[in-house]
Amino acid sequence: MEPLAFGARLWLALTLPFRVLFDGLAARKIVGALEGELLSLSEAKIELQGELEAKARAPEPTVKEIAPEVDHTPALQLLAILQREGRFVDFLQEDVGGFSDADIGAAARVVHEGCTRGLKDVVTLAAIRSEAEGDAVELPAGYDANLNRVTGNVTGEPPFKGTLAHHGWRVEKIRLPELTTGHDPTIIAPAEVEL
Amino acid sequence: MKYAVGIDLGTTNCALSYAGVDGDGDDRNDAPPVPLPIPQVVAPGEVAERTLMPSFLYCPADSQFPPGSLALSWYPNARDVVGVLARSQGASTPGRLVSSAKSWLSHAGVDRRGEILPWEAPEGVPKLSPLQATARYLGHLRAAWEHAHPEAPLDEQDVVLCVPASFDPVARELTLEAAELAGFDEPPRLLEEPQAALYAWVARRGAAWRKEVSVGDVILVVDIGGGTTDFSLIAVREEEGVLQLERVAVGDHILLGGDNMDLALAYTVRARMEAEGKELDDWQVRALTHGCRAAKETLLGEGAPEVAPLVIPGRGSKLIGGTIRTELTRAELDAVLLEGFFPEVGVDARPQTPRRMGLTTLGLPYPADAAITRHLAAFLARSATTRTTGGDERSFVHPTAILFNGGVTRSPMIRERISAIVTRWATGEGGVGPKVLEGIDAELAVSHGAAYYARARREGGVRIRGGTVQAYYVGIERSELAVPGIPPRVDAVCVAPFGMEEGSEVSLPQAFGLVVGEPVSFRFFGSSSRREDTVGTTTTPAQLAELAPIETALEGLRTPKASEHEQAASGAIAEEIVQVRLHARVTEVGTLELSAVEDAPAGRETPGRRWKLSFDVRGQG
Numbered sequence: 001m002e003p004l005a006f007g008a009r010l011w012l013a014l015t016l017p018f019r020v021l022f023d024g025l026a027a028r029k030i031v032g033a034l035e036g037e038l039l040s041l042s043e044a045k046i047e048l049q050g051e052l053e054a055k056a057r058a059p060e061p062t063v064k065e066i067a068p069e070v071d072h073t074p075a076l077q078l079l080a081i082l083q084r085e086g087r088f089v090d091f092l093q094e095d096v097g098g099f100s101d102a103d104i105g106a107a108a109r110v111v112h113e114g115c116t117r118g119l120k121d122v123v124t125l126a127a128i129r130s131e132a133e134g135d136a137v138e139l140p141a142g143y144d145a146n147l148n149r150v151t152g153n154v155t156g157e158p159p160f161k162g163t164l165a166h167h168g169w170r171v172e173k174i175r176l177p178e179l180t181t182g183h184d185p186t187i188i189a190p191a192e193v194e195l
Numbered sequence: 196m197k198y199a200v201g202i203d204l205g206t207t208n209c210a211l212s213y214a215g216v217d218g219d220g221d222d223r224n225d226a227p228p229v230p231l232p233i234p235q236v237v238a239p240g241e242v243a244e245r246t247l248m249p250s251f252l253y254c255p256a257d258s259q260f261p262p263g264s265l266a267l268s269w270y271p272n273a274r275d276v277v278g279v280l281a282r283s284q285g286a287s288t289p290g291r292l293v294s295s296a297k298s299w300l301s302h303a304g305v306d307r308r309g310e311i312l313p314w315e316a317p318e319g320v321p322k323l324s325p326l327q328a329t330a331r332y333l334g335h336l337r338a339a340w341e342h343a344h345p346e347a348p349l350d351e352q353d354v355v356l357c358v359p360a361s362f363d364p365v366a367r368e369l370t371l372e373a374a375e376l377a378g379f380d381e382p383p384r385l386l387e388e389p390q391a392a393l394y395a396w397v398a399r400r401g402a403a404w405r406k407e408v409s410v411g412d413v414i415l416v417v418d419i420g421g422g423t424t425d426f427s428l429i430a431v432r433e434e435e436g437v438l439q440l441e442r443v444a445v446g447d448h449i450l451l452g453g454d455n456m457d458l459a460l461a462y463t464v465r466a467r468m469e470a471e472g473k474e475l476d477d478w479q480v481r482a483l484t485h486g487c488r489a490a491k492e493t494l495l496g497e498g499a500p501e502v503a504p505l506v507i508p509g510r511g512s513k514l515i516g517g518t519i520r521t522e523l524t525r526a527e528l529d530a531v532l533l534e535g536f537f538p539e540v541g542v543d544a545r546p547q548t549p550r551r552m553g554l555t556t557l558g559l560p561y562p563a564d565a566a567i568t569r570h571l572a573a574f575l576a577r578s579a580t581t582r583t584t585g586g587d588e589r590s591f592v593h594p595t596a597i598l599f600n601g602g603v604t605r606s607p608m609i610r611e612r613i614s615a616i617v618t619r620w621a622t623g624e625g626g627v628g629p630k631v632l633e634g635i636d637a638e639l640a641v642s643h644g645a646a647y648y649a650r651a652r653r654e655g656g657v658r659i660r661g662g663t664v665q666a667y668y669v670g671i672e673r674s675e676l677a678v679p680g681i682p683p684r685v686d687a688v689c690v691a692p693f694g695m696e697e698g699s700e701v702s703l704p705q706a707f708g709l710v711v712g713e714p715v716s717f718r719f720f721g722s723s724s725r726r727e728d729t730v731g732t733t734t735t736p737a738q739l740a741e742l743a744p745i746e747t748a749l750e751g752l753r754t755p756k757a758s759e760h761e762q763a764a765s766g767a768i769a770e771e772i773v774q775v776r777l778h779a780r781v782t783e784v785g786t787l788e789l790s791a792v793e794d795a796p797a798g799r800e801t802p803g804r805r806w807k808l809s810f811d812v813r814g815q816g
Contacts, residue, residue: 077241084238090514099515107515110508113489121243175244180266183240192510194478 201645
């Protein structure tokens with residue numbers, strides 16, 4: 001990622017406080033971007049030994065309805081790809097209560113095989129940390145909290161010593177299909193009629 | 196920047212690879228070829244890039260897809276579609292799908308310029324000729340290139356287009372005609388696919404390849420793709436102290452590949468399920484075939500389990516409730532795949548020929564015998580000549596190395612099976628088994644190797660010598676007393692011997708008198724076994740394979756000095772008889788060109804006039 005030019009940073013520094021204050025949606029987006037929601041699907045979790053400490057968190061801003069200016073096309077596209085390749089939506093929408101584990105397992109193979117293929121075409125995933133899960137890791141002072149989330153006995157200042165609980169995931173590359181004009185992305189799967 | 200471009204125009208998948216030439220810096224030119232991502236419609240309204248473009252063309256009904264949903268940036272008003280969507284949509288609507296266009300292009304039994312595809316399509320489906328379909332694939336690849344490299348038009352690059360080694364001169368010429376139709380103003384150079392695979396191996400090995408093979412080695416290239424199987428033999432020789440490669444034999448085009456294996460497995464599983472009382476509809480059989488492909492790859496992989504699960508999803512939105520579970524066992528795989536396609540046969544085994552039916556359909560000439568090892572035994576035995584066996588008393592060629600190409604051969608079990616069978620054949624005659632040349636990417640080797648070859652032509656590098664794959668003959672009626680009711684007997688006279696190198700030309704000693712404006716037709720034959728024949732050698736057509744006839748109307752034949760008016764006045768137009776000889780030339784791009792060349796009358800300084808003869812591809816039915 002390229003760092004922003006100084007002029008642009010200056011403009012942001014001047015205007016951003018007012019947007020955060022008066023535009024709840026913009027504030028939500030900024031928080032999302034800072035937490036790395038765009039790129040880190042799940043952060044590396046580092047379990048520290050000892051007493052758990054509740055993390056003070058800002059209350060979630062409530063978003064009542066989908067704001068019209070937000071473009072949901074890429075999300076819908078991904079959903080359509082997972083459905084087309086791996087019947088993802090069918091699987092989630094079905095009530096699994098009455099089926100045996102073997103039946104669900106058989107269907108899961110369809111979902112797993114197809115979604116893996118579909119996902120591989122669209123995103124390149126990589127682990128955030130290269131150490132094996134369960135290994136001892138050390139987070140230096142000034143570590144990136146977007147990439148590493150500490151839990152457990154969080155006291156004092158970094159460096160922190162802990163155990164890697166999850167290596168995290170990051171999307172290194174995303175390449176969604178281009179859409180032709182007039183394509184309606186809300187159609188995840190058209191109805192099929194056999195003639 | 197100039198590029199070396201290699202195109203793999205496969206029966207089931209196309210690919211294009213390229214590498215820089217004349218680059219800045221020495222290391223530039225050693226950069227391995229890279230595949231071009233090919234934009235294609237993957238679902239209605241969605242365009243994505245893939246390194247492979249499935250060689251399928253789908254012609255939708257007018258209302259089948261929303262308007263504009265098949266559009267590509269270079270094809271905004273698309274009415275048909277090639278690539279991923281064509282393959283997936285065609286699987287459920289086969290009547291509108293053009294597939295295996297390449298096999299149709301090389302099928303002499305049909306009119307290859309006629310609009311016959313999709314074969315046996317229902318009424319009202321627009322049809323294309325094998326030539327047009329091939330041009331659509333090439334046009335798509337061309338447009339994808341121009342789209343990605345607007346600064347480097349394809350016509351200004353060194354382009355090499357691969358064809359099966361078994362393509363006869365007619366199919367090669369049609370391939371170039373398709374390229375022209377696709378907008379290639381410069382004809383691409385043709386290269387045989389197994390040679391391209393070997394170039395890919397040489398490119399991969401770098402300078403070390405010379406250490407891995409030695410003089411006297413014979414490399415067997417086994418190429419088993421989705422729909423076709425091809426064999427070639429390439430010998431390692433020495434010339435002025437430098438290792439040289441020479442392609443010494445080429446097998447027949449066998450319409451047999453991985454897709455046949457998946458189908459065979461699916462039919463076996465379906466038969467078992469039906470015996471258990473589970474009926475499958477067409478949609479489920481297709482899903483089963485997909486499942487069998489994955490299960491086959493699992494069971495043929497390293498450390499494979501004994502059983503691979505097969506899951507046939509329901510078609511409706513109820514996925515779990517509609518799913519049928521079964522499995523593919525190793526015993527079934529061995530019985531169907533190894534025993535069916537790769538049986539342990541002796542080297543004297545030959546493909547079983549079908550009983551002749553009174554009526555045969557015109558469809559693609561699928562082999563009656565699916566046993567690839569029997570086809571291989573026949574090929575190695577047929578190729579045994581003093582040049583390929585090193586003069587030893589051997590009943591077949593003992594390859595010393597094997598290069599595998601094509602998706603099926605990614606399986607270590609299949610590779611080991613074939614090598615073990617060839618080894619057993621060789622040790623039976625006191626020889627040794629071949630070693631396996633490793634390291635090529637079975638999906639992209641052909642296009643990579645073609646790009647490597649395009650660069651090697653410009654900048655120097657190892658070249659495989661080859662020449663024509665067969666010897667070619669024209670049919671000439673014997674001049675003998677006419678017997679009423681009995682057609683005159685025909686001799687086959689060799690016009691182009693085996694192994695003619697590109698750029699060389701030969702001419703028949705016999706001269707013919709041809710009449711102006713009157714259509715002339717010669718029967719045309721080929722033989723891959725008659726290696727010793729030279730120009731003018733006469734044999735009987737019974738020993739040869741008949742190819743498409745050669746025809747010419749000798750139109751535009753005019754005496755240069757006389758104007759049309761003068762000719763009309765003298766009434767000489769239809770009466771002129773010209774003495775010609777047949778010439779055969781292997782062109783720079785790798786096609787065989789036949790011409791009628793006028794014998795210059797004695798005393799005239801100017802060379803004789805020359806007319807190119809063309810192949811009649813309307814098919815003999």
